[in-house]
Amino acid sequence: MSSFLRTASKQVADVRSFLRESAGGQSIKYSAEKGAKHIIYIPYITENVIDPETGVETSVMKPCAIQQSVHEWSTQDGKFKATICLKDVIRHQDENDPNSPIINDGTCPFCDRVSDAWDIYRYRKELEEATCKLTGEQRKNHLDATFSSYADERKAKDARPYMYLLVVKYHLNDKGAEVLGSDGLPEYDLKVMKLSASRVEKIQQQMANSGSDLLDSEIIFEYPNVDDRRLLVSQSTTAPVFPDRKMVTKYPGLKDKINQDIAKFEWEGIEKSFPEWTGMTSVEAKKVCDSLFEQWDQYKKELAVNPTAKYLEYVVQTPTATPSISGDGIAANGAMPVVPQIPTVPEVPVVPTVPQVPNAAPTVAAPTVAPTVAPTPVVPTAPQVPNTDPNAVFNGNGGAAPTVSI
Numbered sequence: 503m504s505s506f507l508r509t510a511s512k513q514v515a516d517v518r519s520f521l522r523e524s525a526g527g528q529s530i531k532y533s534a535e536k537g538a539k540h541i542i543y544i545p546y547i548t549e550n551v552i553d554p555e556t557g558v559e560t561s562v563m564k565p566c567a568i569q570q571s572v573h574e575w576s577t578q579d580g581k582f583k584a585t586i587c588l589k590d591v592i593r594h595q596d597e598n599d600p601n602s603p604i605i606n607d608g609t610c611p612f613c614d615r616v617s618d619a620w621d622i623y624r625y626r627k628e629l630e631e632a633t634c635k636l637t638g639e640q641r642k643n644h645l646d647a648t649f650s651s652y653a654d655e656r657k658a659k660d661a662r663p664y665m666y667l668l669v670v671k672y673h674l675n676d677k678g679a680e681v682l683g684s685d686g687l688p689e690y691d692l693k694v695m696k697l698s699a700s701r702v703e704k705i706q707q708q709m710a711n712s713g714s715d716l717l718d719s720e721i722i723f724e725y726p727n728v729d730d731r732r733l734l735v736s737q738s739t740t741a742p743v744f745p746d747r748k749m750v751t752k753y754p755g756l757k758d759k760i761n762q763d764i765a766k767f768e769w770e771g772i773e774k775s776f777p778e779w780t781g782m783t784s785v786e787a788k789k790v791c792d793s794l795f796e797q798w799d800q801y802k803k804e805l806a807v808n809p810t811a812k813y814l815e816y817v818v819q820t821p822t823a824t825p826s827i828s829g830d831g832i833a834a835n836g837a838m839p840v841v842p843q844i845p846t847v848p849e850v851p852v853v854p855t856v857p858q859v860p861n862a863a864p865t866v867a868a869p870t871v872a873p874t875v876a877p878t879p880v881v882p883t884a885p886q887v888p889n890t891d892p893n894a895v896f897n898g899n900g901g902a903a904p905t906v907s908i
């Protein structure tokens with residue numbers, strides 16, 4: 503009888519692929535990395551198309567990419583969530599049998615809740631305007647910052663388009679130079695970069711300014727040595743590599759090798775790295791949305807029979823911060839401290855005017871228009887993912903850098 507160990511154990515082919523497999527699907531996700539330099543090649547696929555009018559066959563370069571619109575929201579306990587917009591997605595239980603039960607009927611509960619989310623925003627905004635006792639510039643600054651965070655906290659937002667771009671990330675040594683494999687060619691990993699439309703536009707523009715195309719280009723990304731995930735991306739620099747300095751130019755045979763890998767690449771499975779691609783059934787999505795809006799729905803129902811009904815989901819607890827004797831709680835410029843704002847709800851006692859550290863304005867742009875047209879607050883798009891990039895242990899950057907998808 504063969505032993506379990508002999509039957510079930512697997513030889514480790516090499517340490518690098520072991521680490522990559524252990525990291526699961528995360529290894530395919532491209533992540534920004536604190537203080538690091540990345541050299542990325544943007545591969546492409548060539549397609550022959552025949553001009554219907556002239557009959558002439560030409561080849562067209564296309565990015566290896568998929569795109570879709572994504573709804574993003576945060577749960578009450580601050581967890582980042584995302585799902586692909588379900589609008590017009592029709593899916594049957596058995597994809598080969600159109601008569602099997604339908605599991606996606608083309609509706610999107612997240613889209614359907616966007617206006618409710620704006621109603622909540624307006625409710626909170628009006629309450630804050632009515633109860634805020636500040637005046638002048640202080641009032642304006644406080645309200646701007648508050649409304650901006652209310653906009654961020656919306657429970658449902660319009661889906662935003664993202665491109666998932668397949669890229670080649672070269673392995674670099676601690677001097678920033680390429681690492682060569684046994685075949686004499688630079689080592690690399692295929693990665694999927696998640697890019698918002700504005701980010702694609704920015705990179706595209708930078709390439710255009712230097713006279714190159716995005717496809718078939720090599721770009722150097724350099725990330726600042728900061729912990730703030732938003733700054734990590736917004737303060738990063740991208741610079742195109744001169745055509746004659748590109749790895750694919752310097753190393754004959756590299757492009758062929760990359761193209762062979764690209765041809766084998768399958769998008770199937772990227773939901774392990776990008777959970778929004780897991781998808782949801784119509785029923786699941788409705789359940790999630792109904793639960794997010796449970797208290798709002800109750801309030802609307804009660805309001806129909808009781809005009810004084812209140813929506814209490816965001817009613818803040820009595821602040822516990824106490825000012826220190828040294829006056830730390832007072833703004834440095836000697837301005838009146840911000841009074842904690844407690845909505846005038848009967849159950850909540852009126853809070854004395856305890857000086858409190860003024861609310862730090864979030865670093866997001868404040869929407870300046872009425873929410874009847876959706877403003878475009880700058881929303882961080884960074885899912886909070888642990889750094890499980892197995893390459894981190896090889897590139898000499900300490901390996902523990904926080905990561906963020908861009």
Ligand SMILES: [Zn+2]
Nearest residue numbers: 587588610613
């Ligand atoms: Zn949708």
